[in-house]
Amino acid sequence: MLRVVKPRNARSKRALEAREPKEIEDPRTAIFVKGTSTGDKLNAAMKELMALKRPEAISFSKKNTVRPFEDTASLEFWAHKNDASMFVIGQSTKKRPDGLTFVRMYNGKVLDMCEVGVDNFVSMEHFKTKKSTPGHRPLMHFASELFDTHPRLIQLKSLLLDFFGSERLEGVHLSGVEHVISVQLAPTSPELSSTVVDTAVDETKHLPTVHLRTYTVSAMASGTKIPRIELVPMGPSLDLSLRRHQQADPEMLKAALRRPKLKKQDVEKGLGKRKKNVEVDEMGDLRGRLHVGKQNLDKLQTRKMKGLKSARDQDSESDEDLEEQGTKRRKAV
Amino acid sequence: MDVSGILAEQAQRHNAVVVDKDIALEVDLGYLTVTDPNPVDENEYKHDLEAYLQSTARIGAQVLLSALLQCQTRPSADGPLTLLPPPTTLLPRAKPLPVPKPPTKWEQFARAKGIQNRRKDLKEWDEERGEWRARWGHSGKNKEEEGAWLNEVKANADVEADPEKEARAERKARIAKNERQQMQNAARASRGSSERSVQKAEIERTLATTRVSTASMGRFDFKLEGEKKLRGVKRKYDPTERPVEDEKKSSLALISKLDGSTKKTRKDGDAVLNVRKAVRFVSKGKGGVALTREVTLKKGSKTKSEGKR
Numbered sequence: 001m002l003r004v005v006k007p008r009n010a011r012s013k014r015a016l017e018a019r020e021p022k023e024i025e026d027p028r029t030a031i032f033v034k035g036t037s038t039g040d041k042l043n044a045a046m047k048e049l050m051a052l053k054r055p056e057a058i059s060f061s062k063k064n065t066v067r068p069f070e071d072t073a074s075l076e077f078w079a080h081k082n083d084a085s086m087f088v089i090g091q092s093t094k095k096r097p098d099g100l101t102f103v104r105m106y107n108g109k110v111l112d113m114c115e116v117g118v119d120n121f122v123s124m125e126h127f128k129t130k131k132s133t134p135g136h137r138p139l140m141h142f143a144s145e146l147f148d149t150h151p152r153l154i155q156l157k158s159l160l161l162d163f164f165g166s167e168r169l170e171g172v173h174l175s176g177v178e179h180v181i182s183v184q185l186a187p188t189s190p191e192l193s194s195t196v197v198d199t200a201v202d203e204t205k206h207l208p209t210v211h212l213r214t215y216t217v218s219a220m221a222s223g224t225k226i227p228r229i230e231l232v233p234m235g236p237s238l239d240l241s242l243r244r245h246q247q248a249d250p251e252m253l254k255a256a257l258r259r260p261k262l263k264k265q266d267v268e269k270g271l272g273k274r275k276k277n278v279e280v281d282e283m284g285d286l287r288g289r290l291h292v293g294k295q296n297l298d299k300l301q302t303r304k305m306k307g308l309k310s311a312r313d314q315d316s317e318s319d320e321d322l323e324e325q326g327t328k329r330r331k332a333v
Numbered sequence: 334m335d336v337s338g339i340l341a342e343q344a345q346r347h348n349a350v351v352v353d354k355d356i357a358l359e360v361d362l363g364y365l366t367v368t369d370p371n372p373v374d375e376n377e378y379k380h381d382l383e384a385y386l387q388s389t390a391r392i393g394a395q396v397l398l399s400a401l402l403q404c405q406t407r408p409s410a411d412g413p414l415t416l417l418p419p420p421t422t423l424l425p426r427a428k429p430l431p432v433p434k435p436p437t438k439w440e441q442f443a444r445a446k447g448i449q450n451r452r453k454d455l456k457e458w459d460e461e462r463g464e465w466r467a468r469w470g471h472s473g474k475n476k477e478e479e480g481a482w483l484n485e486v487k488a489n490a491d492v493e494a495d496p497e498k499e500a501r502a503e504r505k506a507r508i509a510k511n512e513r514q515q516m517q518n519a520a521r522a523s524r525g526s527s528e529r530s531v532q533k534a535e536i537e538r539t540l541a542t543t544r545v546s547t548a549s550m551g552r553f554d555f556k557l558e559g560e561k562k563l564r565g566v567k568r569k570y571d572p573t574e575r576p577v578e579d580e581k582k583s584s585l586a587l588i589s590k591l592d593g594s595t596k597k598t599r600k601d602g603d604a605v606l607n608v609r610k611a612v613r614f615v616s617k618g619k620g621g622v623a624l625t626r627e628v629t630l631k632k633g634s635k636t637k638s639e640g641k642r
Contacts, residue, residue: 173412
């Protein structure tokens with residue numbers, strides 16, 4: 001347990017304040033940890049993933065005895081020390097060769113984990129093409145219906161999205177969009193697409209291979225307003241197979257997904273908060289009630305009757321003899 | 334004049350940009366993410382993996398960039414900045430939401446009294462020296478009396494009276510008082526939240542409940558030594574006579590509670606099907622009215638075409 005540090009001077013106070021929770025968070029810092037044994041392939045894969053993640057990446061150069069699925073104490077310690085909320089742990093064993101574990105933290109505790117095996121790795125150096133500038137935001141591309149339906153792949157998508165591009169941006173310069181990170185799956189096996197889920201069978205066997213590719217983007221004039229996009233492989237490219245995982249604790253996930261209250265200006269724009277005279281009915285349709293002003297019934301045109309004419313009444317009262325003349329006069333007017 | 338060539342060229346250009354997929358791609362501009370829910374083409378996947386992956390990625394990137402080009406822009410020093418809408422994907426936070434700092438005792442008092450906070454300047458004008466001086470701290474103005482070359486002493490003052498010392502003691506006392514207040518504020522802020530205090534409050538509540546949970550409501554119970562009398566919430570009664578306006582307001586509030594049709598619809602959580610959610614899902618968030626309109630439109634167009642035949 002780390003003691004709570006009381007800042008002794010203004011500089012350390014500022015440093016501590018920078019670590020405090022913020023409404024709109026900084027991008028997640030990832031720590032790259034090597035396990036007790038990592039092969040060349042895994043080392044290279046981690047190095048290049050780090051190159052993509054830079055500058056929000058910290059590398060632990062020494063080997064560490066770390067087993068994230070058994071004990072998370074050291075992860076919590078490192079996360080606290082480095083103010084990091086993500087880990088990429090490389091570990092190669094006989095049983096699970098070339099394993100990469102993505103770990104995500106919430107409030108200093110492990111939220112969820114997903115282990116993938118690196119089946120195939122092609123380095124950046126292999127592609128003799130232009131590379132993207134470090135620190136530029138990638139476009140993310142996910143292709144498969146399973147990313148919306150299968151819990152394992154929903155988690156993987158969430159993790160990878162959080163890893164590469166979870167920073168909230170106000171805007172982007174289109175000239176700064178340099179690369180795409182594409183995550184695609186192999187065709188879904190019939191065992192996986194069948195609706196009957198057999199829990200007894202090892203599910204990971206049927207999970208499709210994940211292809212992670214990176215491309216640089218170039219826009220070509222197409223003759224229309226929208227340019228045609230062309231991609232050039234940049235590297236690294238990885239083929240991953242899903243292995244062990246740990247889903248997020250529902251309570252913890254609920255706390256982690258809590259959003260800040262909407263600002264007043266957002267409410268005025270119509271986001272959030274119920275507005276007056278507007279309600280959603282049982283079918284989920286938005287129904288509004290309009291208020292028209294009070295109707296002036298005095299000017300309401302009813303059936304025209306001679307006897308109701310006000311001017312006539314006055315005339316008849318004042319002078320009955322001049323009745324005919326009065327009507328004539330009115331007609332003239 | 335034959336324009337078919339030009340038209341074909343234009344169509345080709347258009348085709349190069351437009352994406353044709355069975356299921357529309359989902360774009361989340363806030364995170365610059367695109368998801369392609371179309372199933373994988375197994376033949377092409379097996380035939381040439383890299384080419385297939387690249388072509389799928391190209392389509393995704395094309396859709397995303399086309400969507401980006403339709404966003405609002407703002408001029409900036411480095412060229413136009415494409416403004417991004419808030420993201421639709423929910424990603425977990427790394428740290429909990431910031432908790433607002435609890436107000437100090439003075440802040441509570443000031444708010445109750447409607448006192449506006451007026452920030453003092455750090456420096457103050459010194460008439461005698463003709464320069465700006467700090468209010469406190471290094472060579473601060475609050476230490477003026479302590480360093481004065483001459484101090485006035487009253488005629489009836491004690492022999493050992495030292496105005497310089499007294500001023501210093503006063504200043505030190507003020508500092509000590511402020512520190513004490515700060516500590517009290519910190520203690521007050523952490524009082525409700527600490528685990529121990531929460532537990533204590535819970536135990537006290539349970540104990541109070543058990544004490545009145547006998548047949549005699551605790552009246553004939555054996556009393557322990559030093560046991561305090563139970564203090565509950567004091568009931569407050571409304572005055573017998575009160576303004577008509579108040580009475581009207583309270584009865585109207587009661588009636589509105591009885592009516593509450595909007596709340597009733599929300600409460601029926603026992604139903605197996607959440608109708609609103611289902612409608613939202615089927616109509617892709619457009620609502621039931623839009624859905625019926627769409628269906629009738631389709632039907633209408635069908636009948637028309639049939640009629641033509």
